[in-house]
Amino acid sequence: MTGSGYLGVDVGSVSTNVVLTDDSGALQEKIYLRTQGDPISAVKEGMRRLAPVAKDIEILGVGTSGSGRKLAGVVLGADCIKNEITAHAVAANYELPGVKTVIEIGGQDSKIIILRQGVVIDFAMNTVCAAGTGSFLEQQAARLGIAIDRFGELALGSRTPVRIAGRCAVFAESDMIHKQQMGHRIEDIIFGLCEALVRNYLNNVGKGKVIEPPVVFQGGVAANAGMKAAFEKELGTQVVVPEHYDMMGALGAALVAAEERSRKDRQSRFRGFHAFNRDYATKTFECKGCPNLCEVVNITMDNETIARWGSRCGKWDSLLKGGDSLDPR
16 A cells, blocks of 8 residues: 555554554554553554555554543554544444444443434443443353354344343343253344343433434444344344444544544644654652642653643643643642
8 A cells, every 4th residue: 555544543441453544534454452451562563563554655644542542642643532432423424424323332331322414412331331342242152162253143043032131241141041051042042142232232321312223333242243133123223334343443533633634734743653663651640739639640752751641630731732841840
């Protein structure tokens, strides 16, 4: 690939996703990595893998998203740092213009986004209960001795799905064990679990939301055909799984970076693919400037402080806002 393009990086608790788009927003390369509790290493590894492919590409902009978006943004020199709701909504609207409902279920959390005419008007997130998330489904597949990529296929083979208590992960697992001991077919138990998790999602994350088609299902769990079928059965409408369902946060970040470039028309802050050779580190300290005793995060690159955040009053955040002072006391 030659020419110009944009980078999008989505750093989550389970996975870190990196995408490279061309200057029109079409996805050209994508990289999936396990975060493994070390987002800086995951971002650096993503850049290392992408570098040979993108060596002849002019990077016009970089966007980051996910729970580790600020950290990734500092490491990369991002032009925009956006929350998951914005990134997923932008990507969904790009893949399916006119989408009204976005269902997103990842490794550790889930969310619903309601759009009207391309604008987010409502959303909700669930980070409390693990039921329905990718990690929970992987755990159940392992317990049943089933490869996770066969989970959906087996679910679609169900003839009479059993009813599983899905109001929480603990109850769902114990009820599955009970149904196995009663002699129900594994296919019926699996699809019953999918239906239970969909009910859990709609009764918690989707509670009070007006869910209208077109509906897009994205995030890693969207690969599970059983979950897609269960959503379609419960909602009574088609649920669309986009081609890059597992990269939508990163894709949205890249698309937002492109929009930022078109509005401001300035050179990207991207540090370059050689950034993975730099030495990044984080440490924290307690600010004693007031009774709040804020825990401030300090980010260094090659032993030089490049960013700080965490103070309630913003005292330590000046560098992120373009200020020159690292210690404004």
